[in-house]
Amino acid sequence: MHVVRQSILFVTLLQLTCLSSAGFADEILSLEDVVAPKSWSDYVNATNTLGSWVGEGKTQAMWEGVPAGLEYSLIQTRKLAEDGTRIQIRHRMETVDGKVISSGGGDLAWDDQTGKIVFTGSGFDTGKPYFGTAVLVGLDPSNRRELWKHTETSRGKTAEYHMEIATDGGNQFIERWQKVGEDDEWTLELSRQNPLADITRLYDISGTWNRMSAGGGQVVVTARLTLDGRALMVDEAVKKDDGSLEPRSGYVMSWDPLTKNVVIRGLNRQGFTWNAQMVSLTVDGDVVTMVSSFSGASDQGGTVRGTMTRVLNGDTLTQKVTDVVFSNRRDVPPWVGVEMKFSRVTE
Numbered sequence: 001m002h003v004v005r006q007s008i009l010f011v012t013l014l015q016l017t018c019l020s021s022a023g024f025a026d027e028i029l030s031l032e033d034v035v036a037p038k039s040w041s042d043y044v045n046a047t048n049t050l051g052s053w054v055g056e057g058k059t060q061a062m063w064e065g066v067p068a069g070l071e072y073s074l075i076q077t078r079k080l081a082e083d084g085t086r087i088q089i090r091h092r093m094e095t096v097d098g099k100v101i102s103s104g105g106g107d108l109a110w111d112d113q114t115g116k117i118v119f120t121g122s123g124f125d126t127g128k129p130y131f132g133t134a135v136l137v138g139l140d141p142s143n144r145r146e147l148w149k150h151t152e153t154s155r156g157k158t159a160e161y162h163m164e165i166a167t168d169g170g171n172q173f174i175e176r177w178q179k180v181g182e183d184d185e186w187t188l189e190l191s192r193q194n195p196l197a198d199i200t201r202l203y204d205i206s207g208t209w210n211r212m213s214a215g216g217g218q219v220v221v222t223a224r225l226t227l228d229g230r231a232l233m234v235d236e237a238v239k240k241d242d243g244s245l246e247p248r249s250g251y252v253m254s255w256d257p258l259t260k261n262v263v264i265r266g267l268n269r270q271g272f273t274w275n276a277q278m279v280s281l282t283v284d285g286d287v288v289t290m291v292s293s294f295s296g297a298s299d300q301g302g303t304v305r306g307t308m309t310r311v312l313n314g315d316t317l318t319q320k321v322t323d324v325v326f327s328n329r330r331d332v333p334p335w336v337g338v339e340m341k342f343s344r345v346t347e
Contacts, residue, residue: 034138034147040110043117044080046141048167050087052077052193059101062161062177062186064154065125071096076190085109089121101126108134130154144169171228196255197229199262199281203288203312205232209342213238214334220245221342230254264292271299276308288312303327306336315344 037043053076061068076091090105104123111118117136122129132152139146146165151158160180167173171192178185200206209221218239226233232253237245251266251274262278274296282289288311295305306324310317320339324332 034140034145036136036138037117040085040117043110043136043139044084044087046139047087047146048144048169049146049165049173050078050080053173053190054193055188055190057188060184060186062179062184063102063125063130063152064157064159065128065130066102067126070101072101074188074190075193081107089119091123100124104130106132125154128155194229194255195260196232196253196262199255199278200225200229200232202283203281203290203310205234205312205317208345209317210345211340211342219248219342262292264294266296272296274304279307286314302329315346317342317344 037046053074055074055076057072057074059066059068059070059072072093072095074091074093077089079088080086081088087108088105089108091103092100093102094100102123102125104121106119106121108117108119110116114135119134120132121134122131124130130152131154132150134148134150137147137149144167148163148165150161150163152161161177162180163175163177165173165175171194173190173192175188175190176185177188205223206225207223209223211219211221213219219236220239221234221236223232223234225231233250234253235247235250237247240246247269249266249268251264253262253264255261256263256277259277262281264274264276264278266274266276274294276292276294279291279293280289281291290310290312292308292310293305294308295303297303304324304326307322308319309322310319318339318341321336324336
């Protein structure tokens, strides 16, 4: 298959002219639009495809080993090897009930003999092996597009394809494929994988929350997703007598690709800072519970560590700090172990 396969047939200008005038053939880059990179470094600096990408769709009659009409989910990864000389590409496509349609991968690298970017890969389509090779025809860096040529052998048959990659330079990735001599095309629309989105779909605290403090003041918390859903920004303020809000603290929740976990980093107006990592996220009906462990330090160097438990139940959010250990205090502050309840503000 190949979403992840940077595989393609070399399309001459004459062949491009002779292709059907419909759809994909009209839009694909011509040889006049692209420039071949002069080095591996040129390509790595120009490509916008590194990362993990996910998508869904329905298969089409494009690949010898992939039946048309299957609803699928896809994950594709493109990672620069540690030595920096290769891009490792992997993919896995499954049906909605978890059956593997296609899996495999390979390496993309600079070929000294031809002076071109090449890819060699293999895998399995519906349980049978395939093998493919690819050559980069050229780049259109100004429009973040790549033109590739591909030859693939599967089930004893060899076919040639042309493919174009287009990205927005951020989180959207499109591959458009067409078998030589045929009019049909297969366009795959992928998005950069965002593990935090899987968390915030369950633990959705976006909006404004209120609670009354022990002293009778109103505490206002606002939470919003930003950076294409890759960060949850939370600000806490106290409402003053004149109705204005005085900021008190804030934190950002994001995904850490190194620890592969949700992390939280916060700061208050007295200079206290803290870091936290999610320990667990559990769902029981409408109740979502997030437990995190945290550690922090004051501006004077005193440290603290403990556990924060947040429970979301519809328009009610409660949080409680437990298991607290201070480096320089023996007493227990009054807020330790106390459940604080917030109500979502609804219009």
